[in-house]
Amino acid sequence: xxxxxxxxxxxxxxxxxxxxxxxxxxxxASSPMVEEVLCAPGNAGTAQLARNLPVQAGxxxxxxxxxxxxxxxxxxxxxxxxxVLGLADRLREADIPVFGPxxxxxxxxxxxxxxxxxxxxxxIPTGAWKRFDRAGGAKSYLETCKEWPQVVKAxxxxxxxxxxxxxxxxxxxxxxxxxxxxRLLGAAGDEVVIEEFLRGVEVSVHxxxxxxxxxxxxxxxxxxxxxxxxxxxxxxxxxVVSPATWLTRRLMRQIEKDVLLPSLHALRIDGIDYRGxxxxxxxxxxxxxxxxxxxxxxxxxxxxxxxxxxxxDLVPYLLATARGELGKLEAPSWDxxxxxxxxxxxxxxxxxxxxxxxxxxxxxxxxxxxxxxxxAGTRSEGEEVLTNGGRVLCVxxxxxxxxxxxxxxxxxxxxxxxxxxxxxxxxxxxxxRQPAELELGTLEGGG
Numbered sequence: 001x002x003x004x005x006x007x008x009x010x011x012x013x014x015x016x017x018x019x020x021x022x023x024x025x026x027x028x029a030s031s032p033m034v035e036e037v038l039c040a041p042g043n044a045g046t047a048q049l050a051r052n053l054p055v056q057a058g059x060x061x062x063x064x065x066x067x068x069x070x071x072x073x074x075x076x077x078x079x080x081x082x083x084v085l086g087l088a089d090r091l092r093e094a095d096i097p098v099f100g101p102x103x104x105x106x107x108x109x110x111x112x113x114x115x116x117x118x119x120x121x122x123x124i125p126t127g128a129w130k131r132f133d134r135a136g137g138a139k140s141y142l143e144t145c146k147e148w149p150q151v152v153k154a155x156x157x158x159x160x161x162x163x164x165x166x167x168x169x170x171x172x173x174x175x176x177x178x179x180x181x182x183r184l185l186g187a188a189g190d191e192v193v194i195e196e197f198l199r200g201v202e203v204s205v206h207x208x209x210x211x212x213x214x215x216x217x218x219x220x221x222x223x224x225x226x227x228x229x230x231x232x233x234x235x236x237x238x239x240v241v242s243p244a245t246w247l248t249r250r251l252m253r254q255i256e257k258d259v260l261l262p263s264l265h266a267l268r269i270d271g272i273d274y275r276g277x278x279x280x281x282x283x284x285x286x287x288x289x290x291x292x293x294x295x296x297x298x299x300x301x302x303x304x305x306x307x308x309x310x311x312x313d314l315v316p317y318l319l320a321t322a323r324g325e326l327g328k329l330e331a332p333s334w335d336x337x338x339x340x341x342x343x344x345x346x347x348x349x350x351x352x353x354x355x356x357x358x359x360x361x362x363x364x365x366x367x368x369x370x371x372x373x374x375x376a377g378t379r380s381e382g383e384e385v386l387t388n389g390g391r392v393l394c395v396x397x398x399x400x401x402x403x404x405x406x407x408x409x410x411x412x413x414x415x416x417x418x419x420x421x422x423x424x425x426x427x428x429x430x431x432x433r434q435p436a437e438l439e440l441g442t443l444e445g446g447g
Contacts, residue, residue, distance in 0.1 A: 009035040010073025012315070013066070014050070015087070016057050017041045019343075019376030019394045020300035021078040023307040025050045026374070028076070031315040038070060044385045045375025057082050064090045072096065074319055077276075080157055083296050084110040088276070097322035098275075101296050105267065105274040108294040112155045112193045115294050122266035124259060126291040127151075127283075129195040135180040138192055139173045151195040154179050156188030161350055163234050163293075165197065200285035202292070203244055204302055205252075207260055207278045208317060213327040214264055214278070215317070216256055218309060218334045219244040220302040226350065228426045235350045236391055239427030240341040241402060242305035243334075255282065255289050263294070275321050301341050301394045304374045308396055309335040337370075340405040340428045341396040342413050346377070347420025349390035357387045357418040365412035370398040373412065387418055402428045 012034050014025045022045040029037045029049045040063060042052035055062045057079050064087070067075050075091055077083055077100035086103035100106075107114045119126040132138035142150065152175045154162035162185055166172035172194075179189030202224075206217040220242040226232035259280060267274045279295040279302075298306070307314070311333045320326045346353035355377075362385060365373050374396060377389015395412045399405030406428040413423055 009033070011036045011038060011070055013038045013040065013063075013070065013072045013075045014042075014046070014078060015040055015063060015075065015082055016078030017043045017046070018078065018300055018389070019374045019391065020298050020303040022046050022374045022376070023304040023394075024076055024078060024298070026372070027307040027310065027314045028318075031313045033313070033315045033319075038066075038072065040066060043375045043388070044378040044380040045373075047380055058085060060085050060087045060090050063087060064094060064096075067091060067096050068094055074099065074315070074322060076100070076318055078297060080106065080109050080295065080297050083276075084157060097319060099318045099322050100276040101272075101274045104272045105276070106296040108278075109296040110157055112153050112293070113191060115291075116193060118263075118266055118270070119291055122262055122269070124262050124266065124291060125288060127196040127198050129193050131155075131191060131193055132176075133191045135176050138176045138180070138194060141194060142169055142172045142176070145169070145172075147196070149197045151197050152176060152179070153193040153195060154185050154188040155191040155193060156185075158185045158188045159236060161185065161234060161236070162188055165234075198283040198285055198290050198292070200283045200290075201246075203247055203282050203284060204299055205255055205260070205280050205282060206298065206302065206306065207256075207280075208276065208321050208326065209264055209278050210275050210321045210324045210326040211264075211268065211273050212324065214256070214260055215326060215329075215331060216252065216260065217306055218242060219247045219252070220299070220305045222299065222302055223424060223427055226424075228424055233350055235345075237299065237301050238343045238345070238424045240301050240305045240339070240394075241405075241428045242302075242309055242339045245402075251284070251289075255280075259289055259291060263291075275324065300376070300391075301343055301374075304341050304394045304396050305339045308339055308372065308398060309337075311335055335398065337398045337400055338402045338405045339396055339398050340402060340409045341394050342409045342423050342427045343376075343391050344393045344395065344413060344416060344421055344423045345391050346387055346389070347422055349422070353390055354420065355386070355388050357420065359385045359387060359392070359416065359418045361416040364415040365395060368397065368408050368412040368415070371408055371412045372396050373416070392418075392421070 037050035039046040039050045040053045040055040075098045083106035088100040089102040091098040178184040221244045223239040281292040379388040397408035
């Protein structure tokens with residue numbers, strides 16, 4: 001730890017402009033090791049604690065040039081797109097420490113096929129699946145399916161919108177056509193995966209790794225669907241609860257043993273030097289945890305929960321991961337309180353939505369006890385903050401238990417207003433508590 005802490009007064013560049021990046025910039029800015037935080041491109045929230053720079057997250061050469069000219073000591077890459085495009089590789093070529101995997105490791109998120117093949121090859125538990133590069137073949141297969149629903153996934157990156165749970169044959173065939181023929185998600189739908197529908201309770205588990213050491217972070221439950229009661233279309237995430245009280249130490253050990261460590265081992269066997277976040281979406285079934293997907297970066301809005309509950313300085317962990325020295329650090333401690341985060345989105349999201357609406361009540365919301373509002377899709381125009389995306393804000397609150405945290409988060413939400421604002425009213429209800437439908441104590445040793 002002392003060797004890592006010898007680095008001080010450095011600049012840190014956070015790549016991205018969403019809620020995850022605001023939360024990371026907020027946490028990084030509190031470090032005594034950091035002289036200045038830069039964000040590219042950032043948002044109205046990051047502008048309050050960092051220097052925003054007008055370089056887009058997908059501009060690999062522009063970001064590499066920026067990191068060199070500003071002489072940054074660490075780059076933290078937020079979104080998946082620049083990772084898939086090889087930004088981390090380009091920065092490492094320039095001898096700049098970077099938190100985030102190279103393009104080969106980012107294929108875990110960039111290609112559903114790659115992930116499924118890796119899981120099968122190394123016998124890591126996941127759902128049964130088939131791959132298709134033609135709509136006709138996919139629909140012919142669907143006609144043979146006897147169990148419904150089936151899950152249709154776009155192979156490529158789709159900003160959290162490429163997974164479709166299809167209740168019947170007609171819906172599934174229509175989804176295949178929209179992805180592969182009508183190009184709903186562009187090149188992401190060149191190929192599709194059709195996967196069995198797994199029943200259980202979904203949970204996200206984040207770990208950071210330098211390729212050798214694995215550090216599992218505290219649990220977060222994400223509410224993916226747009227509507228109350230987990231109904232409606234999938235989104236990038238409409239709210240979070242942390243920790244998941246039903247996710248016991250025993251079950252976390254099982255997830256580490258059966259999924260995370262074998263996945264890290266699989267990457268090493270395949271020659272992939274992976275330094276960054278290993279973020280796995282799991283379905284905890286009666287037979288044990290099953291992998292739904294991997295992400296190669298921190299989740300959004302999960303990061304907002306992690307940043308608020310992580311006690312102490314996050315920067316040594318990010319820097320040690322970049323340097324391959326994570327094994328030198330002790331595991332961090334976590335705020336024992338519960339966090340509830342409620343995402344406020346633009347009307348129409350996850351479909352078409354308007355931008356440019358003036359947001360009021362941000363200061364009043366931040367005055368609610370133990371509340372911080374993280375910006376996602378926002379921009380500044382003079383003294384005004386305007387909407388600039390689908391998911392606009394994540395209102396986070398800590399409390400002694402989920403009920404107090406919920407009450408604070410929703411009190412703050414009620415103080416915020418803009419034309420068309422929408423949010424779920426049930427974040428933290430039921431989810432995050434022990435699900436009645438699973439006998440979780442019987443899971444250990446499940447297939």
